[in-house]
Every structure is written in C-alpha cells, then in structure tokens.
Amino acid sequence: MRDDSRTKAWERRSELPLGVASLLFLGAYAVHVLGPGLPTWVHVVCLTVICAAWALFVADFLVRWGAAGRRLAFVRRHWLDAVVVVLPLLRPLRVVRFYEAVQRRNGRPRLSLHVRVMLYAGLSAVLLGFAASLTVYQHERTAPHATIHTFGDSVWWACSTLSTVGYGDVAPVTVVGRLVAVGLMACGLALLGAVTGSFSSWLVEVFTREEPPES
Template identity: 65%
Template sequence: MSDRPPAPPQQERWDLLMEPPLTVASLVYLGGYTVLVLAQDLSAGWRDLSLAFVFAAWAVFVIDYAVRLRLSRLGPLRFVRRNLLDTVVLLLPLLRPLRVVRTYDRIQRRHHQPRLTLYARVMAYAGLSATLLGFAGALTVYHYEHDAPGATIRTFGDAVWWVCATLSTVGYGDVTPVTPMGRVVAVGVMACGLALLGAVTGSFSSWLIQVFTREDERGDGGRPPGGSPGAS
C-alpha cells in the first residue's frame, strides 16, 4: 500500500477554486511578458503596466503555492517532492504557461469517457506543450540575445526559427544563442524537445501496433485452425 496520504478536503476545495484564476494568471503572465519583450518602443507607462501584470500573475502563483503548502499539513520538503512540477513552474517563468495544459487535462478528465483516445490525448498534450514552451522559449531567447554582442538571433523570427529547430531536435546551427541565459534556455528547450518527441513517437508507434494487431486478428478470423484458408 502507498504511504502517500490523500489530500485534505480543504486543499481539494482550494485546488478547484484556484483552477480558473491560475489559468488566467498563466495567460496574463505570457501576455505581459510578450508585450515587454516585443514592444520595444513602448512608453514608460505601458511598460510599467505590463510589468505590473507580470508580477501580479507571479504573485497569484506564490499565494496559491503558500496556501496549498499550509493546507497540505506536510513539511516543506515533503510538499516539494509531492508537487515538484508546481515548484519548478513557480521558480521558472518559462514553464508557467504549462498550467494551461494541466487545466486542459482536468477538463478532459471531468468526462466519464474522454473525448479523445489515450494516444490522441498524449499527442494533443505534447503538441500544446510544445507550442507554449516554444513560444515562451523564443520570447526568452530573443529578450536576452537580440542586442548581445556577436548574437545571431537578431529578430523574433530568428528566435522562432531557432526554437523550432531545437524542439524538433534538428539543430541546423545557423542561429545559436551566445549569452549565458540564452544557452541555459537552450538546454531546457532541448530537454523538453527530446521528452515531447519521445512521447509523441512512442504513442504513435503504440497506436500503429494496436491497429496492425487488430487487422491481423480480423484477418485470422476466417482461417481454420492448423491450416490455410480454403484448405480441405
């Protein structure tokens, strides 16, 4: 038996209550960060407003994390181990948009019969994760690279091209990050690309094997035992 205790009722109610605000906070953070990075000629007032939205979204994550830590009745280290993804998302802004994927997963689970098959869900989640991570990664790399000495990523289009090549594990090498932060982001994008590609490839392979197995079973249905079709 597992020694992992069930979540207290107060924590479950809090999780349900905070699901919509956290999703909105994820989108607000991504929108505010996008404005800060791409709108270079933004006035000081609008830039401060965008920055306020970014920090407000971060504050929502911090408050949610602190409340759930208190409601869980666990020690800090044990809580971190049980909620590793939430801890990483709290510390790394690049991963905050993944909250949207988690919300999508919960919506699917509310149905007694999910609208998509297991393999389709894996590929849909991987595609959504790749899109969100790719966009956030391109923003972050462009933010640190576009005005760095010797940089090859000068435009947001260069950053999008780079993140597509990196997530797909192709790695053309025509544009590469040169700053320390850009390279740290590159390592994260590479790791995510390998994981997502492995998930999609594995699911697609399993689906093909399942399809071929069913076809073989149907094809063997009319074959007499111990002989070939039509044998007398």
C-alpha cells in the same frame, strides 16, 4: 493538520483563476518583449501583470503546501508547481493543467490515452518553445555577433532545437540564451519523445484495429 477534502476544494476553485493568470503572464511577457517601441505605460502594465501573476502562483503554492499534512510528500507529488514558483519560464506548463480542467468541466474527456499524452505533451512543448523563443530573443537581439536578429529567427531556432534537427544557421551566443537553450533541449526533447512515442504506439494501434490479422 491533514485536510485532503479542503485541499481538493481549494484546487477545484483555484484552477480557473490560475489558468487565466498563466495566460496573462505569458501574454504580458510577449508584449513586453516583442513591442520595444510601445509607450512606457504599456510596459509598466505588462510588468505589473507579470509580477502579480507570479505572486499569485507563489501564494497558491504556499497555501496548498501549508494545508498539506505530509509536506515533503506534497512537494514530491506537485514538483511541477514547485519548479514553476522558482522559474517563471516554465509557467506555461501550468496552462496544460488549465486546459485539462476546462475540458473536464465540459464533461469527461473521451480521448484515448495515447491521444491525450500526445495532446498535452505537444501543447507543453509548443508553450515551452514559445516562452524560450521570447527569452532568447530578448537576450540575443542586442548581443554582438548574434545570429538571432528577429523574433522569427528565434522561433525557427526553437523549432529546430525541439526537433533535435539543429541546423545551426541561427544559434544563441549569450550565456543566458545558451542556458535557456540547454533547458529547452532537456525539457523539450523529453516532451517531444513522449509525443513521438505515443504517436508510434497509436499508429500501431490504428493499424492493428483497421486490419485484424487473418486467423
């Protein structure tokens, strides 16, 4: 049965808990990866939080998918949510929607379109880069002949990858690390392209506004 108003109500109520779950997921994953020397119970808590958050997202997706009238159209319109269910690495992208929801609650945003695209795409790129740094660090730190030894190296690698500079002084050597790297290149570059493109348009707009052409 198609019930748009009920779906909308569900989405409005679930925005805040899902956003908090996203942040908890990322935080727990970061603590798990960056603190190998912490006591075992901390890691157990972290893994529990990760699994719980993942389960929450799957449940939310299933509920909304079940309530949707045209199910294929639903998946096509909410493909990001569907991808997040499969690949927890992309979960931080959900945080952008959360940020948007919080902002909307405090009154409608009054930022121009260019600034909003820059802000959201930039935020997504930062979160994606952070998640990729964590995953690559987790898989590279024990690999033989690895060049990524510390988390700082991993962040540095993610920055040089996202900006397509690619110095190559540090680069992943394991299969998992390279798969993550390819994903970061594909997603991140598109996001960065959006940021750069919006920045250019915005710059031209600012110049046009500040100095009107003499008529």
